[in-house]
Amino acid sequence: NAGVTQTPKFRVLKTGQxxxxxxxxxxxxxxxxxxxxxxxxxxxxxxxSVGEGTTAKGEVPDGYNVSRLKKQNFLLGLESAAPSQTxxxxxxxxxxxGQVPYFGPGTRLTVT
Amino acid sequence: xxxxxxxxxxxxxxxxxxxxxxxxxxxxYSPSLFWYVQHxxxxxxxxxxxxxxxxxxxxxxxxxxxxxxxxxxxxxxKPSAHMSDAAEYFCVVRTGTDKLIFGTGTRLQVFP
Numbered sequence: 648n649a650g651v652t653q654t655p656k657f658r659v660l661k662t663g664q665x666x667x668x669x670x671x672x673x674x675x676x677x678x679x680x681x682x683x684x685x686x687x688x689x690x691x692x693x694x695x696s697v698g699e700g701t702t703a704k705g706e707v708p709d710g711y712n713v714s715r716l717k718k719q720n721f722l723l724g725l726e727s728a729a730p731s732q733t734x735x736x737x738x739x740x741x742x743x744x745g746q747v748p749y750f751g752p753g754t755r756l757t758v759t
Numbered sequence: 760x761x762x763x764x765x766x767x768x769x770x771x772x773x774x775x776x777x778x779x780x781x782x783x784x785x786x787x788y789s790p791s792l793f794w795y796v797q798h799x800x801x802x803x804x805x806x807x808x809x810x811x812x813x814x815x816x817x818x819x820x821x822x823x824x825x826x827x828x829x830x831x832x833x834x835x836x837k838p839s840a841h842m843s844d845a846a847e848y849f850c851v852v853r854t855g856t857d858k859l860i861f862g863t864g865t866r867l868q869v870f871p
Contacts, residue, residue, distance in 0.1 A: 678857060689849060689863045697857070747808055748859060750795075753801075
């Protein structure tokens with residue numbers, strides 16, 4: 648049982664490039680989330696999903712897209728990266744409403 | 760709308776002395792509250808959770824927190840700090856739609 652995993656762990660992009668971050672969980676969780684962490688701001692919710700095939704916007708969704716085609720995977724896409732998207736990205740999941748979320752180890756993204 | 764405020768961005772203590780990390784929340788109904796810890800360059804680990812059972816919640820590594828509805832507080836305490844407690848701590852409230860709202864974090868330094 649690997650829990651919540653994130654791929655890649657580190658990435659450097661040039662402005663305008665695109666990339667996809669993958670979050671995978673093997674706990675059969677319904678709910679999945681993408682957060683970004685910036686110094687002095689805690690974690691802010693980008694997008695989330697309450698089940699396969701569903702997605703919803705969080706607090707800071709602009710510049711990101713997501714997809715949940717399979718229950719175990721939640722993808723975060725950056726179509727045209729900007730330096731303001733330099734951050735550490737965390738994925739989380741929980742079984743159902745009200746359950747404790749489990750976090751992945753994070754992806755450190757730098758956009759130059 | 761729910762929110763959470765961590766009253767101190769930095770706290771410094773000597774090893775063996777008590778730890779107090781302060782958190783106030785705002786919620787229109789009985790909230791679910793959590794404390795997470797993040798060690799340098801690591802992911803987030805759940806320390807403890809409050810979900811409307813006992814108001815004094817015990818967590819891992821000797822930490823505990825007391826839910827005080829009258830003061831809208833959920834402060835984290837530990838009787839005796841250890842060097843390994845040095846980390847960033849986040850107070851978190853869960854919204855009615857299962858989103859997590861993070862505080863901005865408190866960095867705990869422990870001096871020998």
